[in-house]
Amino acid sequence: MIELLDVYKTYERNNGNIEALRGVSLKVEEGDIFGVIGYSGAGKSTLIRMVNGLERPTRGEVLVDGRALSGITGKELRKLRQSIGMIFQHFNLLETKTVFENVAMPLVLTGKKRHEIRERTEELLEYVGLSSKARSYPKELSGGQKQRVGIARALANNPRILLCDEATSALDPQTTLSILELLRRINCEYNITIMLITHEMGVIQKICNKVAVMEKGQIIEQGDVIDVFGNPEHPTTRSFVESVIQTTVPPSILQSVEDVHRGRMFKLKFVGKLASEPVIHDMIRRFPVEVNTLFATMTEIQQTMLGYMIIQMDGRPEDIEQAARLVAERGVLIEEVRVP
């Protein structure tokens, strides 16, 4: 659906060039909710603007629906943009127009008939739950309501792709959840492919099925969300994952635990069905080891359970060894935690 092939973007500035993108390649399939995460300045904004041609690559190619964007200009480009909705961090609504007029704007631009505009706009406002606010001005709305107007506006021309530029970054956690829920609904019910950029891993965790992690203009890791969450490889990715699922125990706590108890510490990772199996229980019944649970967490990503546990085992060294092997045999990822 969307494909970036080795895209470079360099901005020429008086005080030297800025390389916003350095060889980015990615592929968004139809029906995906594809998240791009990175700290500010990583190049995400430039990246998402490549998809509707608001930014043009210095080198490389962008394909939308198999069509190369580099050859498209003028009227054709405008037509393409009408089939790609976009929402923004700061909503970018017209302050001097009512909610109704804002949502109707893309229809006015494409020259739809008056009654068509009315019908479609009312339908959209209904869909985002703002029918009662049709005559209000953006100034009178809350942040979440403004973003709903933005979403309704982006959907007006029945796009096949929706681009979300930090769409929830200006919202409080509760409102963020409701907006994400709306985006998920749009993805399911209208089969609209969504590409979003964010700096919040929670957003990725909640609605994305694919993720790309960006740093300094490059994608450092990408894949299915469950894989990236379950097995983050790059330190930056790890710190993003850590921001939503705690998988490590602070060194000072580890130290104090080790001072009190003897034995070895292990970190266990349960993915999917394993998370609901009594693996630890079986282990204790089979081997005479003492288990002290230091930490446990469980989270759901893409309807898959992901659990982490840090335990301390005490007993005869060979029993601990065998217990650990049993856990590994059951499919649980186990690794020893060492106190630094």
Added chain:
Amino acid sequence: MKTVVTLEQYVNAVKETFVMMAVSLGIGGVIGIAIGIALVVCRPGGLMENRIVYQILNPIINIFRSLPFIILLVALIPFTRWVVGTSIGTSGAIVPLTVFVAPYIGRLVENSLLEINPGILEAAEAMGASKWQVIWHFMLPEALGSLILSFTTATIGLLGATAMAGTVGGGGIGDLAISYGYQRFDTVAMIVTVVMLIIIVEALQRLGNYLARKARRE
């Protein structure tokens, strides 16, 4: 105190002032809006970036803006005569007033349009709006409140300029103040015209503020 100025003269003066202001504001306003839009869209990084237009227009506006109206009035006499056939009277004053106010409005419009949140223009582009649609559906409505205030400022500036139109026999309130209040020591005429000018400026400013507030949906 003795005064020779009749009520009819005052009424006529007000009429002349309003005619001069209305005509030059009408024509100058249209030209000014065009200039302002051109400056904004042609500037580097603008909607229709055009170095040549921008670099020609910009200094020309500065030239006109740097001349005091009284000098512009005299310097333009041949041009005025060519346009309206005479360089005196109310119509003789309207040409230089228009030339005076158009670049002024152009600059004010430019400033108003530059204040627009760039995000809104980006949203317009992302929606697939054409350049004219961006100007018509996004830039002008979003800047309307600010544009009204700009026009208020321009109108008040224009009122000041009409006072000098007396030099070419343009008439108006300012002319009355100079030829009677000043040259014939008619203190009553002086006071009356000053009060009239104050009232007009105050009324214009209030009207402008009110309309701008409405346009901004406050």
